Amino acid sequence: MVAPRPAEYYQERSQHFLNLIDAMLDLGELELACEVLWGASAHAIKAVAQRKGWAHGSHDRLRATVIRLIDEGAPPHLNGQYMVTATFHVGFYGDWMFNADNIRAGKVLVAQFSQTLAALP
Numbered sequence: 001m002v003a004p005r006p007a008e009y010y011q012e013r014s015q016h017f018l019n020l021i022d023a024m025l026d027l028g029e030l031e032l033a034c035e036v037l038w039g040a041s042a043h044a045i046k047a048v049a050q051r052k053g054w055a056h057g058s059h060d061r062l063r064a065t066v067i068r069l070i071d072e073g074a075p076p077h078l079n080g081q082y083m084v085t086a087t088f089h090v091g092f093y094g095d096w097m098f099n100a101d102n103i104r105a106g107k108v109l110v111a112q113f114s115q116t117l118a119a120l121p
Contacts, residue, residue, distance in 0.1 A: 010047035014040045014114050021107045025100045033103050034091025037110050041085035044114035059089075074120055081113040 017040035024033040042062055049056035049065045056065060066082045088106055091098045098106075 004050060007047045007050040010043045010050060011114075011118060014043035014047065017043065018107060018111055018114070021103065025103060030098055030100065030103060031092050031094055034088040034098055034106075037103065037106050038085065038089035038092070040110050041082070041088070041113055044110075044117045045082075048117045048120055069117075069120060075116065078113075078116060081109065081116065085110050085113050 017036045020036055021033050024030075024036060045062045045065050046056045048069065049061070054065055054068070055061050063082070063086075066078055070076055070078055085106070088098070088103075088110075091103075
């Protein structure tokens with residue numbers, strides 16, 4: 001088993017992934033941009049879970065983290081943000097018709113989601 005990384009690592013990777021999106025779109029890599037958006041979202045969740053000492057090694061645990069955060073007083077809109085960001089994971093498989101404009105809009109949503117998570121105690 002790999003030792004967990006510090007919370008700062010996950011937060012930095014989340015921002016790094018967000019910074020890659022525009023270049024991917026310039027290359028026409030829509031599926032990859034979708035997956036990287038999901039990665040940015042997942043790493044933002046992992047950062048807060050790691051700070052709290054919670055498990056975060058699966059998609060189900062990431063979703064459970066969001067629900068647990070809301071149960072502990074995080075803004076209820078966090079769940080809606082999570083649901084939107086999670087749709088980008090599906091975009092990697094080409095099952096959804098994402099275009100560059102809605103991926104750019106998704107980048108803004110994922111950045112907001114990440115900021116909300118980073119501000120939590």
